[in-house]
Amino acid sequence: MDVHVTPVKPCPAILISAPASGQGKTTVTAALAYYHRRLGREVRVFKTGPDFIDPQILAFASGHPAYQLDLWMMGEAHCRELLYRAAGEADLILIEGVMGLYDGDSSSADLAQTLAVPVAAVIDAHGMAQTFAAVAYGLAYYRPGLAFAGVIANKVGSAGHANLLAEALPDDMPLLAAMRGDASVGLPERHLGLHQAGEIADLDQRLARAADLLSDCRLPDPVAFAEVTSEPPPRLLAGRTIAVARDAAFSFLYPANLDCLQALGATLTFFSPLADCDLPAADAIYLPGGYPELHLAELAGNQAMKQALRQHHQAGKPIYAECGGFLYLLDSLADRDGQAAEIVGLLPGQARMQTQLANLGMHSLELEHGEIRGHSFHFSTLQTSLAPHTQSTTRRHHGQAEAFYRVGRLQASYLHLYFPFNPCQAAALFA
Structure with missing residues (x-):
């Protein structure tokens, strides 16, 4: 693909990952999209990897189609072009990761580091105290040079539990949000993953409740996305x-x-x-x-x-x-x-x-x-x-x-x- 590259278009952006699947990445990403959209912001959401089902939830939450990002299947230039276009339209870009942060041949960490997008890790904190900080520390420092924005605690038991988690983290690693455990915000699953958005009758109510639980999560810092444009086919x-x-x-x-x-x-x-x-x-x-x-x-x-x-x-x-x-x-x-x-x-x-x-x-x-x-x-x-x-x-x-x-x-x-x-x-x- 012939490309022309010049600087830059800034837009707040973050890649939301986790230690593993099942930690709540989709729920948190969709809740953040819903919350900021509710405030009148234009949100664009992407999904790492070749997923079809999570993007339906993310599109419902953001009000816009959710596109894929995968360095191997799509190529780096095409990924950069999609992000540059989104930065020109959006007040916020959210990228949901795939599996665990470092899992796979084209991992969420690979994507974040290549595209210079900082990572926020969602960690299921149920039953955890100081070990929460150890997991977060390992994710942040396992690979040198990975921009790590902070941690989002999921399934937190109480305000006291959230304070305990925050106190255990290193001084340079903020607790971006603490999401209380609430069965009403979970998303139903089947053999290929989550149920499709159109099959979840109360999806709007689930996302609204999840957004309420994340309402103190601030906007991430802007990322400078370089202009990448390809010749039309x-x-x-x-x-x-x-x-x-x-x-x-x-x-x-x-x-x-x-x-x-x-x-x-x-x-x-x-x-x-x-x-x-x-x-x-x-x-x-x-x-x-x-x-x-x-x-x-x-x-x-x-x-x-x-x-x-x-x-x-x-x-x-x-x-x-x-x-x-x-x-x-x-x-x-x-x-x-x-x-x-x-x-x-x-x-x-x-x-x-x-x-x-x-x-x-x-x-x-x-x-x-x-x-x-x-x-x-x-x-x-x-x-x-x-x-x-x-x-x-x-x-x-x-x-x-x-x-x-x-x-x-x-x-x-x-x-x-x-x-x-x-x-x-x-x-x-x-x-």
Whole structure:
């Protein structure tokens, strides 16, 4: 990507991490976004890594789409460009980390240090006193040169407990906030992570309560974001309409992917395989990931939509499907209880959900227009007679590759691809 770099645009910003998953990063980040938005501030929130579910919560809290940041999947220049744009619009930038601060090949610490964004660590303080400070100290000083803004204590028992935690911290490490333990602010979970924002009926009330518990948390210091602008992609999809599946069963969509398709010239229209009886007029179809296994009866029973998809394919029009969208195109899919349903039948094979994770990791895929990157994260296993067109290369040394299938103008796999990494290849999926 050709870039032009000049100084700078300051904006208060902080990356919110933790010692591990399950410490309350998403709740705290969403609560901070909600709190500052409630004060009339413009907030932009990002999620570290290739996550689809947490960003839905963060988008609800901030009132704006939550974009991903990942140095490997997206590239450093693209990450910097997204932050520079956000700094021009926002009074506050929040970045939610992934897993523990130093976990993974492209960790939250890597991102924070590369982009010069200070870190605040959320630590579950339930049952802890001075050890809280030891954990915070280790996070702050494990890697030299990491800017560490302070600590946010979660699940604090009382004002006295908060004072005890603050007193144990080093003088140069502030306790930024102490969030009292409150069951009413927790976010429900399932096998792929949190429930989706649209499924949490009282999400607004939960975030409002969480924001009240963090109301004494001040704005972070400004970060100077350098100007990074890239050349717009060629308008390879000008004049073409892409129908994008988007409903409770198919909601794993990167906002940047939709932006990329529009920058390529495409017009986007949206439809629901759950509720609609026909496809909108379109030149191509995009079936993203999601939770088809939770809506098997509705998807299997919508005969009109299944027939419309078959007719689209028979007409030689492109279909691109990933993960849940890929499963939807198989002959059948079984849920975790073994209950199977016949679905679209454009790809031979059967998939079944299981309780163990089947594959997780970053992947690179080489196609006609070069490399494009993405990730896989699925609990289903597949049986098919279809030979793959090609296979991905995993970033992990002992990772498991994913097959990429092609039948006519239909292309599908378990991979979630990040289109802006190679817009020309993204265009080829729909052209």
